[in-house]
Every structure is written in C-alpha cells, then in structure tokens.
Amino acid sequence: MSHAVFNVAGMRCANCAAAVERAVRAVDGVTAVTINAASSRACVDWEAGRAGLRKIFDAVRKSGFEPLPLAGAAAVDARCMEKRAALKRIGVAGLGMMQTMMFVYALYATGTHGIDTAIAQYLKLAGLLLTTPVMIYSGAPFFAAAFRDVRRKSIGMDVPVAAALTLAYVASVVNTLRGSGDVYFDSVTMFIFLLSLGRFAELSVRQGSMSATEALARTLPPTALRMDSRGRTERVRVESLEIDDRVMVPNGGVIPVDGVLESPQSSADESLLTGESRPVTKGEGDRLIGGSINTGPAVRYRVTSRLGDSTLAGIMALLARGEAERPAMASAANRAASVFSVVTLATACGVALAWACIDPSRMISATLAVLVVTCPCALSLATPAVFAAATTGLARLGLLVARPDSLERLARVDTIVLDKTGTVTSGCATLRVNGLGHGWQADTALRIAAALDRHSAHPVAKALAVYDDPSLHVDEGREIPGHGVEGTVAGQWWRLGKPDFVRSKGSSAGEVPTCRGEDSVALGNAQGIVATFDMRDEARPDAAAAVEAFERLGLRVILASGDSQEAVRRVASSLGIATWLARMNPEEKLGFVREQQSHGRRVAMIGDGINDGPVLAAADASCAIAQGAAIAQASAGLLLMNESLAAVARGLATARRALRVAKQNLAWALVYNVIMVPLAALGVLPPWVAAAGMSTSSLAVMLNAARVARPAQA
C-alpha cells in the first residue's frame, strides 16, 4: 500500500475538490482519496502494484487541475508563481478599471450636459478597447473555472460570476457597435478587479494555513552532509541516513533527522515544531529535532533515528491521517454555496423576465446587479477561512491540529481531565535509590533498570536514561501500560514498575527492602524485589497558571493519575485543583471519562499520548504531549509540541473564538444577501455598487477570519 500527499493547484470550492476526488478514485488500484479544498491538499492511498503516482497525477491533470509535489523547490516555486500570477491579474485589472472609468465617466455626464455623438461613440470604443484585454487576461481564471463547472454539469460559485461578466461585456459590445444603449465597461473591469482582490485574500489565507503544517515538509532538505570517520563529508539522501551516522549542518541549514549534538555549542530554531519563536540554545549531548534550523555555527551531530522514525515523520504521518476527516461544518457550507449559486442564477433569470415585461431598458442593469451582488464566496469562505486561521493560531502556540474537527470539539468542552505524570508535572523526575536487596549494589540495580526502560517513553525512563549502559542487552522487552516494563537482561528475567506489579511474579514477597516511599518504583526478578527507587516529580512552572486559566474559562479541572494518593494530593493542592483521583489505571481513567460523558459533560483529556491512548481516543477533545516517533501513535486530536499547559488554555480560548467568528461570518453572509438581493432585483442598485458590495462582503469575511490567527488570551 502506497500513500502520497500532494497539492492540487486551481481548486476553488467543494465542487472542484469533488471533481478531483472522482477523477482520482476512477484510477485503477486507488483505494482511498481525500481532497481538502481549503488547504488544496490531496491524500491518496493506492496498491503499489496496480496504480502509480504518475497515473494519479495524470488523472488530476485530466480533470483540469494541476498536481504539485509538497516537498522541495517545486512546491515553493508553485506557490510563488501562483501568487505572482494573481498579483499581475490584479494589477492589470486595476489599471484597466481606472482608465476605463476615466473614459466612461464622461458618458455619465451626458444626461445633464449633453455630448457630441461622435465623442460619445469614441469614448465607448476606447472603453471597449481597454476592457477586452482585462477580460481576457484578468478574467481568465473565472471563465476557466466556470467552464470546468459547466463541463462536469455542476454549478460552482464561478458560474454566476462568468455569466455576469459575459452578459455585461456582450451587452456593452453590442450597444457600442449599434451606437445606442448603455455600456457597462466600467462595471466589468471593476467587478474583475474586486473579485481578483477577494481571491487574492483567499489565496493568502490558504497559503498561510498551509505554511504552519506543510512548512514542516517543505523545510526538510532532500540531502544531508554525512561525515565519515576521517572527517570527510559526503552528500547523501536524507532517507539513507542510519542511526549513529555523523551529520554536518552548516549555519542556517536544516537539521534533517533527530539526533544528539556532538559539537560543543549551538542554537536551533524549533519554531515550526514547538511554536517557540526564540532560538533554543543547545550544548553537547542535547537533543536536536529533525526539521529545526541550525541558527548557530556549523555543527556535527549523531543521528538517533532514521527519517521514518523521526519526530517530523511522526507529525507528518499524523497530520496526513488527519486530512482524512474534513470539518463537517465547513463542507456543509461549501455544499450550501453550490446550492446558493444555482438559486442566484435562477433568481437572475426571474428578474430578467420580470424586467423584460416591465421596462426592457432596465433589464440588463438589474439582472447584472443581481448576479454581481450575491456573494457565494462569503458563504463558502465563512467557515474554512476561520478554521484555517485558527489552525495557524494554534500552531503559533505550539499546538498542532491533528484532526480537523478537534477545533470544534475543543471549543465545546466543559470538563478537563489532566494526567499527572509528564503532563502536569515535567516528567523529569529525580530518582533516588531507596532500598536495596541483600548483596545488591545501587549502581548495578540502576543499570539494569535503565536498560529495561531504554525504549520506554515513561518519565521514569527519562530519569533513568543517565544510567544507561549500552553494553547491556535487553531481550523480549515489553511495556505494560500503567504498570511497568519487563524483559530479559543478561539472561535473567526482570520487571520494573509499580511494586505490586513487580511483586506479582516474584515468589518470595517477604524480602522487600524496607523504607518504601509512596512514589516508589521497584526493580525485581523471579526471586522478588531487589531494589526500590523513589521518584519525586514537581509540577511544571506554568501548570498553576494554566489551571487557573482553565477555571477562568469555566471548565471543571480534574487531576487523574496512576500514582499514589500522597503524590497526587501533593500536586493537586500545589495547583489548587479540588478534584483529584489517584491510583487510576488507564482502564479506570477511561471508565471515569465515559461516566462523565454519560452525565452530559463534554470532556477534554490531556495526557502523554502513550499510556493514555484509549482515554484520549474516548474523550470529546484530546491533547497529547508527545515527543519522538511516539507522536504517530498518539490518538489525540491535538498535539502539544512545547510542553506548556498554558498554551492549551490559550488554544481552547482560540478555538472558542474561532467558533464564534465562524458563526458571525455565516450570519453576515446570510444577512448581506437577504438585504442586497431584493435591492438589486428592484433595480435600485447599479451594477458597479453591486460589485463593490459583493467584494466588501467577501473581504469582511476574510478579515474577520484572519483575526483568529492571533492566539487568544486565556
């Protein structure tokens, strides 16, 4: 099974997305297709033997759109070209509009002052001569889109636009050549100019929303500089980097995969991954994240994970999977816009018929006004623009939206359940040997424990990592979530975890070393516990502020942990959390969340993404604090990349505001059309006022949406 994510250029609406989807689905061997119109992105799964990327790209092209690769220079260039072309169209339309108005304005004065027929005819011809290149050059995208719509027998929002332009232009040309009747050259150029402006704003939002997530993919260079043992560098593909390879990254270069710094000092810009805008200082032995940018001097580092297992790959896999679900609200609005376009065309026909009976001389003007004033763009952009902007806003906080609907879900929660270890607390616990079995050395016990926990992401493992001895091999190691780990070290079977868990397999429970603290972790073999360790894990510095922010937002905050009563109570009271639950294993946490939901509460769960997997999946909204390849397995809707709980509170406030703004936009689009369409139909609005009204409406919606890109204060 192969999978690819790529951009599709030229998509305007849900209809376009549906056309591409149908075309790709028709390719033999394709098993799944999702197209997101808002981000112009396509995700395709296919059976490697039967289809190929080339065939899929051909199908996209045949449906009238252009497939673009996501990574590398091609994507950057394509975006740049799209923007340049849009700018040129706006410029040409703007210049044409101004000059046409100069000419045609003289004709408006005809009624009061009179005008020489020859001059009037001359001015009309000048208008015709100016409008024609604007129609052809700047109007081309609207005609192309409308033509595509008509060819596949569906009505998108460009059909009324193209109809209005054609009607106005043809009527003006005929009247010019005939030498009598009104001309609308100024309306035509103005309409094209204003529509192009609106489309440009839309393009900017779309490209902005992409840059948050896609910039990740884009920044990753295709090759890296690998160093051999003699210090010579060789350029290799990033895919071929292996663990323990040494890689050179120049100043300003992108760190290709996760690794550990071997140079004495440097700094890295991790803003794309964590939202942290300042460069992070790195010393020897510090972790470098693939996809971050080296802002310090050239460095050498040791690769710790292959491309497919890196943090970046994890995030990308998750985001690509998230594309499969489109926000229900946004697609409903897109469908509505399509219906709306049909209604507009029907209304315009009705108005034309009515005026043909009442006063044929005003028929074209009124019909034009109806076609131009209705603004399906505002309606169809109302929600996607808001969600795109909110996604950008959350990314700035270090929150990645893995599932598109999680924004809506997050905005609606009223209860928040926090996991303790690694979520509320830093997870960087300090470890102390508390008791030792007879004849055991503290050092030996720690080394065995560290080896067992080598591949675990649990906070205990972090604390143990410093004792890790690579020469100790672990066989059949496995993790039992919520309990601990087990495996065979140097031929002997071991368990590490909660004392009960370790003891359950030990035969002689009597010889447990004394002086056991409440937060203890035990190491034992078949003979029983040989050592206990004491863990102390303090709350994160911003946790108290975050809890306060959650409460200000009207949420019930609950702390749930698998730890002992004493440890949980201590953390809860230091943060001012009244409700806390201790000794909860993952199943009990799941049961608790389900029970809350059955009481009609909407629950958000924040956890570390591994131990809390099922709970995160069951909660109404979920946020995982995750690192490394584990991210890909996180079943959460949101990913917190910078371990700041306060960011989650701000993210929640942002999501709520996004929902509010989306509703405002929909309400605006509705009210605008209800007021303006009757005015246009009655012939009160001249076509050029209609054009101004339409684009003001579009821009209002876009600008309102753009507010959400700035994260809200919690």
Added chain:
Amino acid sequence: MNSVYILIPLGFVLVAAAAAALLWAVDSGQYDGDVEEDGRIALEEDEIAPRQ
C-alpha cells in the same frame, strides 16, 4: 475638442506602460513575500533533486 482625439490614445500608451512596468516588477520578484524567500534560502544550500 480635438484634443480628446490625441489625449485618449496617449492615455492608452500610459496605461500600457504602467502595466508593462508592473508585470516586469512582479516577474522580477519584487513582490515575493519573505516567507517564500526563507524557504528558498533553506533549500538552495542543497542542490535540489525531486524527492520520491
């Protein structure tokens, strides 16, 4: 009155010149945002080959 017959063609020439200047400016990258530039700087370091 006759001046109109000269001024309007002159207007055309000026608009054409302005349009040509604008197209040239856009094509020579004057309006490219710095976001795109960032990407290019990061990418130019490596000779770019299309990724599979």
